[in-house]
């Protein structure tokens with residue numbers, strides 16, 4: 259692996275106050291940046307002066323409130339954006355902050371914020387900014403990621419809650435926090451929306467317990483990031499998720515219709531609904547790019563960010579594990595069924611399946627459940643990659659990020675596949 263500091267074709271960019279330096283670095287490419295003068299922040303987290311930050315397969319921006327100079331490698335295609343919505347984002351953060359500090363009743367919960375909007379509208383980036391600003395003020399909010407396709411925290415196909423108890427790392431982002439995760443098993447919400455809604459309700463119940471247990475968490479509140487499916491069934495799922503988390507502030511990114519629909523729907527309820535524009539820097543991702551990002555996220559789970567981990571091969575006998583599939587088998591996406599027709603398969607059924615060759619290259623979750631009937635309501639300990647299944651010797655070869663025995667015999671499988679290269 260290249261030592262990034264050896265990439266020395268860099269230039270120093272001077273930013274006026276309220277400008278941002280945008281960068282794009284291709285998959286499997288690395289560059290770096292360094293703040294050489296002034297102050298700047300990357301999605302809300304302050305850069306340290308003179309520290310070299312590695313940039314790997316990423317797009318993003320560094321914003322300055324004061325003006326600054328940043329040295330950045332030329333392979334990051336850096337350019338300066340002088341129109342940014344950061345002042346509006348900061349005003350929304352102030353609203354959140356007011357809800358914490360204005361006569362906060364410790365028996366009530368603090369901000370329960372959900373960010374909604376179409377794909378590529380900057381939802382994850384705004385989530386990160388709000389969490390980073392909260393963290394800088396000493397709060398310890400929860401981050402709830404309901405985007406199984408473009409997850410910010412762990413492997414795709416999951417929903418998770420992470421406790422943000424330290425500043426967000428600029429290189430690793432939100433992946434540096436250990437989440438409580440439930441395995442949905444599919445990258446797209448429309449494969450099994452009923453299962454998704456039910457898992458979200460489980461996660462919301464866990465979050466409620468966390469809020470009850472600690473006044474700091476209660477006051478800090480949480481930020482929920484969602485996926486970009488906002489019409490038809492996607493909108494209905496969103497409404498269900500809003501109810502599950504008893505959201506009291508919705509931030510709508512860049513979509514007048516969604517803003518208007520939510521206002522009409524919640525007019526009798528005390529939910530603050532705000533709208534925010536998307537930044538001109540937000541990168542539009544094609545389906546191929548999205549798939550590559552998912553594969554990269556899985557690779558990072560097993561190999562670490564910047565290949566910092568060495569994954570381990572583990573050999574399991576068929577009798578050592580029980581594999582369960584949720585939803586009673588692969589279900590046709592709701593969008594693929596004729597209008598008005600529903601799948602006859604119980605979307606919440608969990609059935610044990612015998613190992614088979616077609617499971618090769620699947621990502622499976624290790625459940626913490628002690629009994630099969632608790633699998634659905636229990637979070638997962640981690641994930642394995644099925645490298646090989648030998649039907650003759652009845653052995654499964656898996657790749658795990660950690661050595662040693664796996665913590666449970668119960669494995670969950672969905673439709674998520676990966677091929678290491």
Ligand SMILES: Nc1ncnc2c1ncn2[C@@H]1O[C@H](COP(=O)(O)OP(=O)(O)OP(=O)(O)O)[C@@H](O)[C@H]1O
Pocket residue numbers: 278280281316317318319376377378379380381382383384405408484485486537538539540541542
């Ligand atoms: N101001 C900016 N300058 C440069 N890149 C940016 C900026 N804001 C966001 N990006 C990048 O644009 C991409 C899309 O942004 P983001 O992930 O926040 O959108 P999203 O609405 O959450 O997308 P999705 O719904 O697909 O998850 C990300 O790679 C992000 O880092």
